[in-house]
Amino acid sequence: MIDENQSGGAVMSNAMLLSAMLAVATVLPQAAAAQQEAPVTVTSRDGGFVITGTLAGFDGQLLRLSTDYGPVTVDIAEVTCEGAACPDPSAPMVPTLRLSGAPALGAVLLPALIQTFAGRRAVSFDRADPAPDRIEIALSDAGVPVARFELTLSTTEEGFADLAADEADMVMAVREIRADEAQRSFDAGAGDLTGPRRLRVVALDALAPAVSPANPFGGASFPMLAGIWSGEIADWSALTGIEAPVAVHDLPAEGGFAQGFADRVLAPAGLAPAPTVMRHDDAAELALAVAQNPAAIGLARFSQIGNLRPVALVGDCGRRLSLSAASLKAEDYPLAAPLALYVPARRMPQIFRDFLDFLGTPAADLVVRRLGLTDQVPVEVPLADQGERLANAILAAGEEVSLGDLQQMLVELADTRRLSITFRFRGGSTRLDPMSESGVDRLARDIAAGIYDGRQILFAGFSDGDGAAAGNREIALRRAEAVLAAVREELQRLGTPPGAGPALRAEGFGEALPLACDDSDWGRQANRRVEVWLR
Structure with missing residues (x-):
């Protein structure tokens, strides 16, 4: 497993069903043909409608169907379901949210936010860790389960792959979605993840090219950073006058932080990281390695920068952009790396909509600050x-x-x-x-x-x-x-x-x-x- 630096609207009424189906079909694509064919028929309890389609997903409360009208979502409590793929009616129906992606969100931050959310709703919080890359959280009210959160810790890239494969309901991301990922998600029925309100920022962080306080390197342009990371600039003599080879440290190449840096700094220059770049699974480990070597430069996380000195970003005209909590909040720093959730354009149980709303509250901001991240206040x-x-x-x-x-x-x-x-x-x-x-x-x-x-x-x-x-x-x-x-x-x-x-x-x-x-x-x-x- 790659360690990425751990440390929709209401359900429709019967009368609105047909018009809502047609409206949704104009926004979302048909479910991908590669989805498992699972024919089902759902009938409203009062017999007001009958819908036949294939089962596209079930989150413990809402059934998602692919139909001739496009994607349709119905509440399992309001219909009867016939077909081999229908949920077992005798099994407990607990709304479940599957999140997959960056451990920077899933390992500590989201569990802490879910626990605070549970406390504010006066429901119990129970956590289990069945595997190193798996966290399961159950919320219960007087012993009755009301919600489950299932977190898979991998990478931002794998999170988008899980969403496209219907193995996740949201993506925990530390970089922007790429064009191919957006297309695959769209084809899988998740809607346009580049559209309005599809990204929910949870906390702020940044990619910080940083050096030891003993290193006199003061500022760099994007082309200069690209030259350093690609190996085209291999000696400090060209930058500081000190003759010493440049030691470049970075986070895992498959992780979202390194990918975000490559997308924004290296790709525009047509360059790729040199094989000599030293990789670290943990951002704190990277910061320590760079701090001990005056000839090193590393891609640090602002939240775990330790005593490193971030390198200001400088253009050819001489203007400088420095990294601080204020410049990060104001989006003045161009290498921001928000910790965010990508939310598909589909309805979800009310409790999860309430959780998303909770993320913008003072109580959530306090959790973010206590974990050493930058809030959005x-x-x-x-x-x-x-x-x-x-x-x-x-x-x-x-x-x-x-x-x-x-x-x-x-x-x-x-x-x-x-x-x-x-x-x-x-x-x-x-x-x-x-x-x-x-x-x-x-x-x-x-x-x-x-x-x-x-x-x-x-x-x-x-x-x-x-x-x-x-x-x-x-x-x-x-x-x-x-x-x-x-x-x-x-x-x-x-x-x-x-x-x-x-x-x-x-x-x-x-x-x-x-x-x-x-x-x-x-x-x-x-x-x-x-x-x-x-x-």
């Missing part, structure tokens, strides 16, 4: 503490963005504090990325709860430097207005009356406050954003 950062960002802006001033433009921006932001929620967009799109979708939900919940009553919220749009400055300001404004509209839509869904809470407005500042250089895809992506400022 927004923090306010005064303008006076934005030194690195303001220095980048001054360095970038020129013909397109004058010093007067920067002064006007500072007038707009005077007496404000930046909230560590940043909204970003998918490449070449106006769609928010998954982290930003979570940010809309959290900000709207906090506004609805009255946290920002009596204050003003400014959605400040920024762009990269490609194109004319006037056009970039217009693009930035449209993005800021799109985020404002998304927050208002979520507030309406939460039942908040129009005009209640803080005043909301949008402004576009274009390329006036760059985070990174525009000479790379990741730099331009970092600069295209909408920030939240409070007054």
Whole structure:
């Protein structure tokens, strides 16, 4: 087993069944032909409908069928089921959630969150570990089982494979889903896992190229890191003037952290890790090995970085992006590695929907912090503490963005504090990325709860430097207005009356406050954003 660094809506009524089936069929594909053929017929208890299809799955409460209308989900308690593949009616019907993937979530974090969730519902929590890579958790109310969680600890990659094979209901991931994994999941009836609300971020972590405090190496660009990991840069003399071979340490190649680094840093350069890269099963073990060798550099986890010094990311223009809890929360650091669940586009028992909702609560955030990870609770950062960002802006001033433009921006932001929620967009799109979708939900919940009553919220749009400055300001404004509209839509869904809470407005500042250089895809992506400022 690879150690990856351990440390849907309600069930339909009879009257709505046919229309819901047709609606679902327009969103989800037919179940994959490779699924085991298991013909069944389900009939509602009152005889209102009869459906024949093949059994696509059963989670202890909900039957998933493949039918001529597309995928259909029914509650086993509301129907009778006929066919050899039907669940045994005499067996206990306990809702069961199968999770597979990264031990970074499954070994400690999710069991701790499930235990806290159980405590808040006043139900008992019983854990069993039948194998080193297997955890089974049962929740019971007065001795009556109410839910089961089955966690398989493998890798992010194997988690997606299990989902496509209907051996898992959710994926525990530490990197973004790849295109081939998304296609296989779609073909298997899990829906579009790159779509809205399919990623549920549980905690924040980051990939941190890091060195011993005795190593003078101060900053690296993505191409430089790619050269180091591929072996093209094999000696420190080219980087620090010290003649010593570079010793590269990394996490398991099959694990999600190393794969995420390869996808974002090595693949764009057309490179692969050198065979000389030293692999460590455990992130703490890696940190210790790098700390003991001034000639070493390693891909550490921010949560387990020990006394290593993270290497700042630097572009050819000289702008630097440093790693901190604040830059991680704000998505300013481009090698973030959120610990997240990929949730298929299908209905699930209510208790598991409640668990997903629980993950965004203060009680869950407390569990995340106690385990040494970074939570998603927004923090306010005064303008006076934005030194690195303001220095980048001054360095970038020129013909397109004058010093007067920067002064006007500072007038707009005077007496404000930046909230560590940043909204970003998918490449070449106006769609928010998954982290930003979570940010809309959290900000709207906090506004609805009255946290920002009596204050003003400014959605400040920024762009990269490609194109004319006037056009970039217009693009930035449209993005800021799109985020404002998304927050208002979520507030309406939460039942908040129009005009209640803080005043909301949008402004576009274009390329006036760059985070990174525009000479790379990741730099331009970092600069295209909408920030939240409070007054």
